[in-house]
Amino acid sequence: MAAERLILSRTMRPTDLLTLTPAGLYCPPGDFYIDPLRPVPRALITHGHSDHARPGHGAVLATTETLAIMAVRCGEGFCGTRQAAVLGEPMRLGDVTVTFYPAGHVLGSAQILIEAGGCRIVNSGDYKREPDPTCTPFEPIACDVFITEATFGLPVFRHPPARDEVARLLDSVALFPERSHLVGAYSLGKAQRLAALLRAAGHDAPLYIHGAMERLMALYETLGVPLGDIRKVPTGKEAARTSFAGSIILCPPSATQEIWSRRFADPVTAFASGWMRVRARARQRGVELPLVVSDHADWEDLCTTVCETGASEIWVTHGEADALVHWCTNRGLTAKPLHLIGYSDDEEAAAADGVAAAAESEAPAENKPS
Amino acid sequence: MNRFAELLDRLAYEPRRNAKLRLMTAYFRETPDPERGFALAALTGALSFANAKPGVIRALIAERTDPVLFALSYDYVGDLSETVALMWPGPPPAGRPDPSPQREGSRGLASRGHNHPPAPTLTEVIEALTATLKPDLPHLIAGWLDGLDETGRWALLKLITGGLRVGVSARLAKTAVAELGGLDPDAIEEVWHGLEAPYEPLFAWVEGRGEKPEGASAVPFRPPMLAHALEEMDVAKLDPADFSAEWKWDGIRIQAVAGSRQGQREGRRQVRLYTRTGEDISGGFPDLIEAILLDPAFDGAIDGELLIMRDGLVQSFNVLQQRLNRKSVTPKLMAEYPAHIRAYDLLAQAGEDLRVLPFRGRRERLEAFVTGLATSRIDLSPLVPAASWEALTAARADPASAGGGADAAAIEGLMLKRHDSTYVPGRPKGPWFKWKRDPHTVDAVLMYAQRGHGKRSSLYSDFTFGVWRGPEGEEELVPVGKAYFGFTDEELSQLDRFVRQSTINRFGPVREVVHGRDSGLVLEVAFEGLQSSPRHKSGIAMRFPRISRIRWDKPPREADRIEFLEALLRGRN
Ligand SMILES: [Zn+2]
Ligand SMILES: [Zn+2]
Numbered sequence: 010m011a012a013e014r015l016i017l018s019r020t021m022r023p024t025d026l027l028t029l030t031p032a033g034l035y036c037p038p039g040d041f042y043i044d045p046l047r048p049v050p051r052a053l054i055t056h057g058h059s060d061h062a063r064p065g066h067g068a069v070l071a072t073t074e075t076l077a078i079m080a081v082r083c084g085e086g087f088c089g090t091r092q093a094a095v096l097g098e099p100m101r102l103g104d105v106t107v108t109f110y111p112a113g114h115v116l117g118s119a120q121i122l123i124e125a126g127g128c129r130i131v132n133s134g135d136y137k138r139e140p141d142p143t144c145t146p147f148e149p150i151a152c153d154v155f156i157t158e159a160t161f162g163l164p165v166f167r168h169p170p171a172r173d174e175v176a177r178l179l180d181s182v183a184l185f186p187e188r189s190h191l192v193g194a195y196s197l198g199k200a201q202r203l204a205a206l207l208r209a210a211g212h213d214a215p216l217y218i219h220g221a222m223e224r225l226m227a228l229y230e231t232l233g234v235p236l237g238d239i240r241k242v243p244t245g246k247e248a249a250r251t252s253f254a255g256s257i258i259l260c261p262p263s264a265t266q267e268i269w270s271r272r273f274a275d276p277v278t279a280f281a282s283g284w285m286r287v288r289a290r291a292r293q294r295g296v297e298l299p300l301v302v303s304d305h306a307d308w309e310d311l312c313t314t315v316c317e318t319g320a321s322e323i324w325v326t327h328g329e330a331d332a333l334v335h336w337c338t339n340r341g342l343t344a345k346p347l348h349l350i351g352y353s354d355d356e357e358a359a360a361a362d363g364v365a366a367a368a369e370s371e372a373p374a375e376n377k378p379s
Numbered sequence: 380m381n382r383f384a385e386l387l388d389r390l391a392y393e394p395r396r397n398a399k400l401r402l403m404t405a406y407f408r409e410t411p412d413p414e415r416g417f418a419l420a421a422l423t424g425a426l427s428f429a430n431a432k433p434g435v436i437r438a439l440i441a442e443r444t445d446p447v448l449f450a451l452s453y454d455y456v457g458d459l460s461e462t463v464a465l466m467w468p469g470p471p472p473a474g475r476p477d478p479s480p481q482r483e484g485s486r487g488l489a490s491r492g493h494n495h496p497p498a499p500t501l502t503e504v505i506e507a508l509t510a511t512l513k514p515d516l517p518h519l520i521a522g523w524l525d526g527l528d529e530t531g532r533w534a535l536l537k538l539i540t541g542g543l544r545v546g547v548s549a550r551l552a553k554t555a556v557a558e559l560g561g562l563d564p565d566a567i568e569e570v571w572h573g574l575e576a577p578y579e580p581l582f583a584w585v586e587g588r589g590e591k592p593e594g595a596s597a598v599p600f601r602p603p604m605l606a607h608a609l610e611e612m613d614v615a616k617l618d619p620a621d622f623s624a625e626w627k628w629d630g631i632r633i634q635a636v637a638g639s640r641q642g643q644r645e646g647r648r649q650v651r652l653y654t655r656t657g658e659d660i661s662g663g664f665p666d667l668i669e670a671i672l673l674d675p676a677f678d679g680a681i682d683g684e685l686l687i688m689r690d691g692l693v694q695s696f697n698v699l700q701q702r703l704n705r706k707s708v709t710p711k712l713m714a715e716y717p718a719h720i721r722a723y724d725l726l727a728q729a730g731e732d733l734r735v736l737p738f739r740g741r742r743e744r745l746e747a748f749v750t751g752l753a754t755s756r757i758d759l760s761p762l763v764p765a766a767s768w769e770a771l772t773a774a775r776a777d778p779a780s781a782g783g784g785a786d787a788a789a790i791e792g793l794m795l796k797r798h799d800s801t802y803v804p805g806r807p808k809g810p811w812f813k814w815k816r817d818p819h820t821v822d823a824v825l826m827y828a829q830r831g832h833g834k835r836s837s838l839y840s841d842f843t844f845g846v847w848r849g850p851e852g853e854e855e856l857v858p859v860g861k862a863y864f865g866f867t868d869e870e871l872s873q874l875d876r877f878v879r880q881s882t883i884n885r886f887g888p889v890r891e892v893v894h895g896r897d898s899g900l901v902l903e904v905a906f907e908g909l910q911s912s913p914r915h916k917s918g919i920a921m922r923f924p925r926i927s928r929i930r931w932d933k934p935p936r937e938a939d940r941i942e943f944l945e946a947l948l949r950g951r952n
Contacts, residue, residue: 165452165466
């Protein structure tokens with residue numbers, strides 16, 4: 010047995026450790042998938058966004074928080090068996106060692122280090138470097154191969170400090186006290202981060218939320234992230250009695266354009282997303298107050314992180330891979346895009362555009378997130 | 380500059396007219412002279428800098444960024460100024476380890492600090508751009524860009540490249556100024572021409588601190604009266620006997636004004652040609668200006684249509700286009716494309732304001748006025764008999780049968796004007812109607828798509844379409860036109876998605892989409908007319924094409940054939 014392992018280790022190449030399959034990234038010596046796109050016997054999940062954490066797997070290994078998020082989003086029976094990974098504690102899976110490290114993306118988000126035969130691969134899932142009061146900060150992990158996202162992998166994406174954007178939101182609330190502010194924000198991560206940042210900025214008034222966010226907001230509180238006075242937007246007669254003037258209402262991005270939003274008289278429509286850096290994107294969505302707040306690394310942070318891991322080989326899962334691959338190559342690194350279709354920064358669009366994403370996979374030239 | 384940039388940024392995202400007005404009025408109230416006056420000039424399009432071409436900006440960014448990363452970014456953002464504003468390197472990041480990529484990106488906002496140049500004021504920018512010689516320009520601009528944040532850089536680049544499109548018309552900006560003093564915006568329009576940036580006398584007057592800057596111009600622009608489109612239901616309610624009818628000519632609506640300032644000798648006459656938005660286009664039409672200048676009988680203001688006439692015949696709009704958007708013209712161009720005005724209305728004569736008269740009264744004055752002119756470059760737009768709706772319908776369908784004569788092809792439709800209508804600036808509902816001829820339509824197949832500009836720069840919104848040609852079994856699509864409007868925003872996002880999912884080839888910004896007999900997308904395209912054109916592969920050029928319907932239901936093999944358009948072309952000529 011020991012001799013066998015030795016042989017294995019001497020010949021271990023990164024692609025032996027992790028290969029691309031139709032279901033996603035697969036580790037043959039450990040016999041597991043990472044963030045698989047379809048049901049598999051054994052899955053390691055980096056974080057709870059629906060494009061990474063899908064229901065129906067046999068066994069799931071993820072952080073306690075991610076398991077809790079998946080249970081809330083997909084129902085208690087989202088998988089066969091589950092196991093909690095503790096950050097920083099190595100675990101043996103088949104012939105490989107696996108360790109989860111914080112990714113700073115959303116509550117519970119983790120990078121996954123896979124080691125075997127002296128080869129270290131880190132799959133970062135989604136990550137950001139900017140401080141976020143709702144989750145553990147990212148740690149760069151030394152590795153040979155760094156697998157990164159590139160959602161905002163273009164030099165035009167330079168996220169300003171999130172607190173400055175929240176200050177702009179509060180300025181607007183002060184400027185239009187007679188109007189409500191309807192802020193589109195992803196239900197997992199962004200909504201809670203905005204709530205926490207608003208509290209940190211001294212905004213103590215009740216925050217209204219769309220019903221679709223209720224359970225995740227409550228879960229964050231349960232898991233020890235205080236968000237202050239959060240109220241579900243009332244319905245029926247009670248809605249008619251409520252004045253939303255001067256209020257901030259958080260809702261899923263799509264809800265800002267749905268009938269649901271008509272109960273608010275003349276709201277200022279805001280959207281908190283890294284995409285808001287590009288004007289055409291903001292206007293396309295009818296946004297009047299674009300807030301550049303992202304839970305993904307911007308260009309600067311992608312490049313910095315690549316350098317800090319010391320990896321000689323970079324695999325880019327999704328996003329604006331071309332630019333990051335070019336930048337890495339210029340620095341003498343080996344870099345390649347994986348063209349993983351099915352991951353998107355916009356989890357809600359990802360679900361709605363599942364068909365579109367599938368169609369795009371047939372056009373190799375197209376690898377932008379929808 | 381940062382306060383102005385903030386204003387532009389808010390305006391660009393604000394869809395509500397009233398909110399835009401409030402934002403601008405607040406800016407004009409809070410910002411001192413001359414800064415606000417230069418802002419007003421920028422918003423009304425009264426500035427232009429011959430020196431700041433996009434090439435200068437491209438060269439600056441090329442020195443500072445990797446060409447591949449720039450190309451990818453530009454392709455993504457779709458707008459040069461915005462790409463440069465976002466990519467412009469900030470100061471070296473403070474407290475970051477060196478591996479960070481300084482050339483292609485670095486913290487701008489987070490650590491903008493002490494050893495950085497201060498942000499310039501708008502006044503500084505405009506004065507420097509006016510005074511600076513071309514070789515010094517790049518250095519100057521680079522210094523400003525270093526001192527500004529993303530929004531400031533975007534605003535600066537938009538300003539100096541003349542691409543300031545924030546959904547504000549000159550009219551709206553003037554309305555915001557008017558609101559400072561509770562005035563009617565037309566009061567601003569009438570003193571506008573003759574004033575110059577930074578408009579200190581204007582602001583003084585509006586704020587009640589100075590005299591009305593009247594008489595600044597002997598040749599003022601008068602805001603035009605516009606018509607509503609005639610709806611079917613109007614027909615039942617309206618009595619043709621109340622209306623005069625005239626042709627709607629397919630040129631551009633203009634105002635020709637001549638006069639001399641009080642106290643000046645007859646010889647000091649001035650002449651101006653304005654578009655319907657008040658843009659002074661005199662410089663492009665010295666032939667017309669001279670004809671009016673030398674005709675002492677022309678003392679007043681005519682509302683009419685600018686046309687090209689050859690041998691007494693009105694030429695098509697395509698011909699007229701050769702003379703548009705030119706700051707100056709050559710004698711050869713003027714000889715080949717002689718400009719002409721067909722007069723609709725007389726707004727003023729010898730200092731008398733005629734706009735208070737009913738249309739009938741003005742028409743009599745106009746007829747006498749035009750008859751008295753020596754120049755043959757101005758003639759009268761004839762009235763069309765309007766006895767009944769039947770007669771009008773027939774005239775609209777076939778202008779030649781109702782006196783349109785040899786010029787019938789240059790008729791876009793009919794105008795109906797109440798006999799008793801005074802000349803009211805703007806678009807009042809009721810007194811005037813336009814009744815356009817029915818457009819033609821063709822079913823064509825989408826072949827190529829290109830990203831749009833401005834608001835649509837991240838969407839594929841320019842569509843090239845074709846019809847079938849060749850013998851059965853071997854037919855191929857030949858492009859016949861390009862359309863970039865006619866669809867709703869929702870349809871645009873559907874089209875954009877279709878393009879992204881159906882791309883078979885990329886040529887720079889252009890994508891070729893699937894277009895076979897059984898796969899592809901059929902577009903119903905409406906257009907105003909056809910012209911034979913040897914420059915086009917199909918031999919046909921389409922005028923004013925727009926997408927009238929997306930035929931998701933129709934297989935491409937059932938789209939129209941080139942013969943259909945060829946027959947239409949023959950039929951009309
Ligand atoms: Zn994510
Ligand atoms: Zn993701």
